[in-house]
Amino acid sequence: xxxTDISKSSPPLKDELDIVxxxxxxxxxxxxxxxxxxxxxxxxxxxxxxxxTIKVPEGFxxxxxxxxxxxxxxxxxxxCISFKDSACRCFGYMVSKKKYxxxxxDDCFVAKDPTGKEINALEQHIKNLLTPSTPxxxxxxxDPYREGADFVRGYPFSLREGAPTAVSHGLWLNIPDYDAPTxxxxxxxxxxxxxxxxxxxPKGTLFPMCGMNLAFDRxxxxxxxxxxxxxxxxxxxxxxxxxxxxxxxxxCDHLGLGIKTGLPYIWHSKASNPFVNLKKEYKGIYWQEExxxxxxxxxxxxxxxTVQKCYLxxxxxxxxxxxxxxxxxxxxxDAMVTWIEAWDEMNPSAASSSGVPSGSAK
Numbered sequence: 152x153x154x155t156d157i158s159k160s161s162p163p164l165k166d167e168l169d170i171v172x173x174x175x176x177x178x179x180x181x182x183x184x185x186x187x188x189x190x191x192x193x194x195x196x197x198x199x200x201x202x203x204t205i206k207v208p209e210g211f212x213x214x215x216x217x218x219x220x221x222x223x224x225x226x227x228x229x230x231c232i233s234f235k236d237s238a239c240r241c242f243g244y245m246v247s248k249k250k251y252x253x254x255x256x257d258d259c260f261v262a263k264d265p266t267g268k269e270i271n272a273l274e275q276h277i278k279n280l281l282t283p284s285t286p287x288x289x290x291x292x293x294d295p296y297r298e299g300a301d302f303v304r305g306y307p308f309s310l311r312e313g314a315p316t317a318v319s320h321g322l323w324l325n326i327p328d329y330d331a332p333t334x335x336x337x338x339x340x341x342x343x344x345x346x347x348x349x350x351x352x353p354k355g356t357l358f359p360m361c362g363m364n365l366a367f368d369r370x371x372x373x374x375x376x377x378x379x380x381x382x383x384x385x386x387x388x389x390x391x392x393x394x395x396x397x398x399x400x401x402x403c404d405h406l407g408l409g410i411k412t413g414l415p416y417i418w419h420s421k422a423s424n425p426f427v428n429l430k431k432e433y434k435g436i437y438w439q440e441e442x443x444x445x446x447x448x449x450x451x452x453x454x455x456x457t458v459q460k461c462y463l464x465x466x467x468x469x470x471x472x473x474x475x476x477x478x479x480x481x482x483x484x485d486a487m488v489t490w491i492e493a494w495d496e497m498n499p500s501a502a503s504s505s506g507v508p509s510g511s512a513k
Contacts, residue, residue, distance in 0.1 A: 162190040163277045168251040170273075171243035175199045176257065177206040183261050185210070187271045194243040196221075199235060216242060228496075231489040236382025238391035240362065241490075245497050250370050251280060255417065256363040262324045262418040265345050275415035276319045276366035283313025284351040284409020294349040294411065317372040317408040318399060321364035322346075323419040328361045330389075330436065331429035334422065349413035354404045357446055360396020364417045370501070371408060374458040375399045377490045380483050387438075387479065388431030394483075397446045402461040405451045434477075441476050445469075459491050466491075 170188055172178065173196045181188060185208070193213035197205050201217035221242055222229045232242050237256065244252055253273055262270045282296035288310050295302045295311075302311055327342045352358050367376060375398050378391035403410055449468060455461040470484035495501070 163274065164251055165190050167249055168192075168253060168273075168277070169194050169243070169247040169249040171196065171240055171247070171252055171254040172257060173198055173237045173240035173243075173254075174205060174257045175203075178208065178257060179206075180257050180260060181208050181211060187261075187273050191273070192249070194247055196239050196243045198237065198239045216246070224497075225493050228489050228493040231377075231380070231486040231493060233378065233381045233385070233391065234383040236385075236388055236391060237362065238378035238381040241376060241378040241395070244369065244373055244376050245494055247369060250368065251277070251366065252369050252373070252376075253366040254362060255365075258420045259323070259363055260418040260420050262416045264347075264416075270415055270417075272321060272364060272415035272417050273366075276321060279319035279349055279411045279414075280316050280366060280368055282316065284316045284411055285310070285313050286351050286354040286404070286407075286409045287314070289351075289353055293413070294351070297349060314407050314409040315368070315371060316411055317368050317403050318360075318410040319366040320358075320360055320410065320412040321366070321415045321417060322413065323361075323364060324416050326419040326422045328359075328363070328419070331425045331432050332436070334425035334428065338422075338425070345416060347414065349411050352400070352410045352412055357397055357400055357443065358410075358412065360392050360399070362392030362395070363419065364415070365392075372399055372403065372458060373498075373501075374491060374494050375402045375462055377462075377487060380479075380486050385479070386477075387435045389428060390432070390435040390439075393435075393439075397442070398462065398465055401446055401449050401451070401465065402458060405455065405461055406458070434479075438476060442473070445472055459495065462487060462491055 169192050171194045175198050178195070189210060193211055195205065195207065195213055195215040197215060197217040201219045205215060207213055218234060221232050224246070225232065233239050240254055253276055264270055285295065288307060290306055291303050292300045294300060323342065324345065325341050327340065329337070362378065367373070376395050377398070379394040381388045381391045400410060449465065451461050451464050455464050466484045466487035469487065470481055473480035474484065
């Protein structure tokens with residue numbers, strides 16, 4: 152029988168989207184995601200001991216990369232990919248050949264909406280990415296492109312076409328994405344609030360991007376999705392997605408792209424150890440008081456008309472201004488350059504164009 156129900160027809164973007172999963176363990180969690188993920192190609196980035204065998208449930212189409220693979224593929228440039236940290240996921244972004252990426256952590260399960268229906272997080276991310284954003288003027292009914300909503304009275308008609316959506320940032324039920332100090336003072340707090348809303352983060356406003364339930368248009372913003380130097384041998388951890396989010400937001404604002412946050416929800420199943428987290432986050436908590444003003448005041452030149460050019464300009468500013476905060480930022484700035492060089496080597500067709508849409512800052 153003919154139907155327009157997207158869940159019963161061909162999976163949306165089946166041949167245009169990769170699911171990237173960083174992990175150190177067997178991927179049993181995929182069983183509950185099978186109805187939603189099985190039609191798609193998975194890129195699994197194995198962190199930690201490369202001699203360990205990661206088991207993937209049968210029936211999934213996937214490729215798996217461990218540290219040995221990363222070193223073999225990137226050679227000396229593999230130094231820009233973090234080790235013993237989920238930041239290694241960005242290697243999957245680099246080797247993907249698809250237009251869209253959805254990334255999820257292996258402790259994220261299928262959530263249910265208030266009616267008890269299981270939420271197809273991937274489907275909602277795709278809806279977010281395929282409809283415009285409104286970064287230049289806030290719509291008080293949130294996303295005007297959702298069914299049952301529209302632009303409110305007083306919204307400029309000249310801005311109603313919106314901007315291309317580069318990023319869809321999803322949220323979490325159960326365990327919130329808290330930092331270590333908040334975890335320590337609220338150890339039993341759980342998020343039970345399901346807010347049925349999607350909104351565009353306004354231009355000029357930064358946000359804390361969480362990488363555990365995230366989708367983006369790789370052709371529009373992929374080279375900016377570098378999760379930095381974290382984990383083994385580095386003085387900081389758990390700021391990988393934050394760093395990527397701050398860089399991405401500055402570049403999206405410059406290029407006229409949008410970022411949405413809100414739906415979809417996943418069920419975050421377990422809280423990480425707050426004492427371990429505090430050790431990883433300590434310097435980040437201190438440094439971010441200087442990082443945020445840096446990103447708030449960062450500007451890019453008119454010549455920066457591709458994501459790569461924007462990112463390289465940003466790397467120079469990181470070295471010039473944040474290198475004074477700690478020598479780590481000099482290393483990070485160099486790694487940002489290495490990341491772009493590696494990205495362009497792995498994606499030669501995108502090296503010159505970067506997928507910036509016509510009408511953007513060219």
